[in-house]
Amino acid sequence: xxxxxxxxxxxxxxxxxxxxxxxxxxxxxxxxANPRLSQIVRGRxxxxxxxxxxxxxxxxxxxxxxxxxxxxxxxxxxxxxxxxTYSLEQTAEAHRYxxxxxxxxxxxxxx
Numbered sequence: 001x002x003x004x005x006x007x008x009x010x011x012x013x014x015x016x017x018x019x020x021x022x023x024x025x026x027x028x029x030x031x032x033a034n035p036r037l038s039q040i041v042r043g044r045x046x047x048x049x050x051x052x053x054x055x056x057x058x059x060x061x062x063x064x065x066x067x068x069x070x071x072x073x074x075x076x077x078x079x080x081x082x083x084x085t086y087s088l089e090q091t092a093e094a095h096r097y098x099x100x101x102x103x104x105x106x107x108x109x110x111x
Contacts, residue, residue: 004028014101021046029053081105 002027008015011033013038032039037057043054072078084107086094094107 008031009030017042021050021052024052026051027053029055031055033057082108084108085110 006028008020009031021024074107083103085108
């Protein structure tokens, strides 16, 4: 069995629902920012039958939460995955790459 995590946050919706559930610790939490109806239904079922927390949607960020998130990033507890970096002049190319659905992390535009 692979690594398991306490928290999985799917912002883009590229992660496999089943794979994410398998990668979640028994008491872990899976937050899906932009859920499809099927994920909402499956998530509620998983929450009831397996005890894993499945949450949906985003919230308005609060300053203390953003400070906490910043501290997690600065201490290396949360790591950013950067797939590719493009210059500002290459923004259209970067957008085309993202639309292919092949990106495995963030695409960064440098100014």
